[in-house]
Amino acid sequence: MSSIDEKLQDVYDEVLRRNPGEAEFHQAVREVLVSLGPVVSKRPEYVDAAVIRRICEPERQIIFRVPWVDDAGRVQINRGFRVQFNSALGPFKGGLRFHPSVYLGIVKFLGFEQIFKNSLTGLPIGGAKGGSDFDPKGHSDAEVMRFCQSFMTELIRDIGEYTDVPAGDIGVGGREIGYLFGQYKRITTRYESGVLTGKGLTWGGSQVRKEATGYGTVFFVSEMLQAAGESFDGKRVVVSGSGNVATYAIEKVHELGGTVVACSDSSGYVVDEDGIDVDILKEVKEVRRGRIADYAELRGGDVRLGQAGSIWDVPCDIALPSATQNELNGADAVTLVKNGVTIVAEGANMPATPEAIAVFDEAGVRFAPGKAANAGGVATSALEMQQNASRDSWTFEHTEERLAEIMRSIHDRCAETADEFGSPGNYVAGANIAGFVRVADAMLALGVI
Numbered sequence: 338m339s340s341i342d343e344k345l346q347d348v349y350d351e352v353l354r355r356n357p358g359e360a361e362f363h364q365a366v367r368e369v370l371v372s373l374g375p376v377v378s379k380r381p382e383y384v385d386a387a388v389i390r391r392i393c394e395p396e397r398q399i400i401f402r403v404p405w406v407d408d409a410g411r412v413q414i415n416r417g418f419r420v421q422f423n424s425a426l427g428p429f430k431g432g433l434r435f436h437p438s439v440y441l442g443i444v445k446f447l448g449f450e451q452i453f454k455n456s457l458t459g460l461p462i463g464g465a466k467g468g469s470d471f472d473p474k475g476h477s478d479a480e481v482m483r484f485c486q487s488f489m490t491e492l493i494r495d496i497g498e499y500t501d502v503p504a505g506d507i508g509v510g511g512r513e514i515g516y517l518f519g520q521y522k523r524i525t526t527r528y529e530s531g532v533l534t535g536k537g538l539t540w541g542g543s544q545v546r547k548e549a550t551g552y553g554t555v556f557f558v559s560e561m562l563q564a565a566g567e568s569f570d571g572k573r574v575v576v577s578g579s580g581n582v583a584t585y586a587i588e589k590v591h592e593l594g595g596t597v598v599a600c601s602d603s604s605g606y607v608v609d610e611d612g613i614d615v616d617i618l619k620e621v622k623e624v625r626r627g628r629i630a631d632y633a634e635l636r637g638g639d640v641r642l643g644q645a646g647s648i649w650d651v652p653c654d655i656a657l658p659s660a661t662q663n664e665l666n667g668a669d670a671v672t673l674v675k676n677g678v679t680i681v682a683e684g685a686n687m688p689a690t691p692e693a694i695a696v697f698d699e700a701g702v703r704f705a706p707g708k709a710a711n712a713g714g715v716a717t718s719a720l721e722m723q724q725n726a727s728r729d730s731w732t733f734e735h736t737e738e739r740l741a742e743i744m745r746s747i748h749d750r751c752a753e754t755a756d757e758f759g760s761p762g763n764y765v766a767g768a769n770i771a772g773f774v775r776v777a778d779a780m781l782a783l784g785v786i
C-alpha cells in the first residue's frame with residue numbers, strides 16, 4: 338500500500354491521537370492524505386496555512402439522546418449524531434444513516450468523504466453526515482415514526498435550508514424522510530422544502546433523486562468504458578446490496594445492455610443467470626421489506642441462494658459494491674481478479690478495503706472510488722434544493738440528463754487531475770486531489786476559519 342508524504346505524516350498522527358478508536362475515520366483520512374503528496378509539493382501553502390489539518394477537524398459535532406416509546410409502551414433510548422464537517426463551499430450537506438453499527442467514527446468517516454464528494458460535483462454544498470444506532474428493521478411504521486419525530490425534535494436546532502441539509506443513507510429512505518420532514522414542518526410552522534432532500538414527489542421531492550446514486554454510479558462506469566472504447570453491451574455485472582443504491586444500479590445496467598447476475602443483503606446473496614428481475618427485487622425490498630431469500634422464492638426457476646462464501650466469488654466483468662463499508666477485502670479482490678474482473682466502481686461509501694484496492698492496482702483493474710462514482714445521489718439532492726429554491730419541478734428526462742452530465746464531468750475531472758499530477762488512470766488520486774483543491778482554495782480565500 339502507498340505511504341503518506343512526510344510533510345503530511347504529522348497531520349495523520351494528530352488525527353490518530355485526537356480521534357482514538359475511530360478506525361473507519363482513520364482509514365478515510367489516510368486514503369486522502371496518501372493522494373495529496375504531489376499536491377503539497379506544488380502548493381506548500383496548503384500545509385503552511387494548516388488547511389489540511391483544519392479539513393481533518395469537523396467544524397461542529399453534535400451528539401444527542403433520542404428517547405421514544407415503542408408499541409408496547411416501553412421507553413427506548415438511542416443516540417443521534419450530526420457531524421458538520423466543512424461548509425467552505427456551501428451549507429452542510431450529507432445523509433443520515435440509521436443502523437445499529439452507527440457510532441461517531443462511522444459518522445466522521447462518512448462526513449469526511451462527503452466533503453470531497455460534494456466538492457467534486459462542482460455544486461455549492463459543504464460536507465456533513467449524521468444518523469443513529471436505531472435499526473428501522475423489525476420496527477412497525479408507528480415506531481419508526483415516533484423515533485423520527487424524536488430525532489428531529491433534537492436535530493432541528495442545527496439544520497436549515499442555509500445551514501445544513503440532511504438526506505437519506507442506509508436505513509433512511511422515503512418513509513423516514515417523510516416523518517422527519519413532517520416533524521420539522523410541525524415545529525417550525527414553515528413549509529421549508531429545502532431543509533431535507535430525498536422527499537416524495539408530491540411534497541417537494543425531485544424526479545430521479547431515488548434512482549440517482551445507482552444510476553449515477555452506472556453512468557460513471559459507462560464513461561470509464563467509453564474512455565477505453567468499450568460499452569456495457571454483453572457485460573456480466575455483480576452488484577452487492579439490494580437497497581436504494583443497488584436496486585437502481587441494477588436497473589440502469591440492464592437498460593445499458595449489461596446483465597446483473599447477483600445481488601445480496603446482510604443475510605446472503607442470490608445468483609440469477611438470466612439477470613436479476615428488478616420488479617421482483619423492488620417488490621421484495623421496497624414493498625414487503627423482506628430478505629434476499631424471498632427474491633429466490635418469488636422468482637423461482639434456477640436462482641441460486643448463496644449463504645456460504647461471498648458474492649465476490651461470482652465471476653463477473655464489472656463489480657459494483659453497493660452495500661456498506663469494508664465489504665470487499667483483499668481476499669475477495671484476489672478472487673475477483675482471478676475470475677477476470679476489469680472494472681470495480683464503489684456504489685457504497687468505502688466498500689473496498691485498502692488491501693483490496695492495492696490488489697486491483699497491482700492487477701491493472703480500473704477502480705472508481707465512491708466519492709466520485711456514487712456522487713450522483715448528492716448531486717441530485719443539490720438539484721432538488723435548486724428546484725425547491727425556485728419553486729419549480731423538472732421532468733424526469735431533464736433531471737436525468739443533468740445527472741448524466743454531472744457524472745461525465747466528475748469522470749473527466751478525475752481523469753484529467755490524475756494525468757496532471759502524474760498518476761494517469763488512477764481515479765482514486767484524481768478524485769481526492771480534484772475534490773481537495775476546490776475546498777482548500779475556498780478555505781484559503783475565507784481566511785482562518
Ligand code: NDP
Nearest residue numbers: 506507508550578579580581582602603660661685686714
Ligand atoms: P439501504 O439501506 O437502502 O441498503 C443497504 C443495503 O446494504 C441493504 O441491502 C443492506 O442489507 C446492505 N447492508 C447494510 N449493511 C450491511 C452489512 N453490514 N453487511 C452486509 N450488507 C449490508 O442503503 P443505501 O442503498 O442507501 O446505501 C448503500 C451504500 O451506499 C452505503 O454505503 C451508503 O453510504 C452509500 N450511499 C448511499 C447514497 C444514497 O443516496 N442512498 C448516496 C451515496 C452513497 P440488510 O437489509 O440485510 O441490512
